[in-house]
Amino acid sequence: MKNLLIAVQVIVSIVLIVSVLAQPAKTQGFSLLTGATDTFYSKNKTRTFEATMSRLTIISALIFAAVTLALNLVK
Known part of the structure; x- marks a missing residue:
């Protein structure tokens, strides 16, 4: 059992x-402060590669x- 858990x-x-x-x-940390406009990317953020990698990380x-x-x- 311990060896299996170590492998996992x-x-x-x-x-x-x-x-x-x-x-x-x-890198766009300050764009929120300047009032950047909404883009297609920001509206569809849940379906992007970044969102997938974030979920996989969590x-x-x-x-x-x-x-x-x-x-x-x-033990």
């Missing part, structure tokens, strides 16, 4: 690292935390 932890950690590194940089982080807790309980 390694796989999830690799997925987490890749999903964080694949996210695009958010899900893999939650799985990573759960597996870490399970590994500590299995």
Whole structure:
């Protein structure tokens, strides 16, 4: 059981690292202050690659935390 959890932890950690590194940089930080207009991208943000990578990061982080807790309980 412990070996299976360790293998799952390694796989999830690799997925987490890749999903964080694949996210695009958010360089338009001050555009919200200047009142930038809405674009097609901002209106359809839930269907973009960025949104998918964000969801994948959150899900893999939650799985990573759960597996870490399970590994500590299995000791």
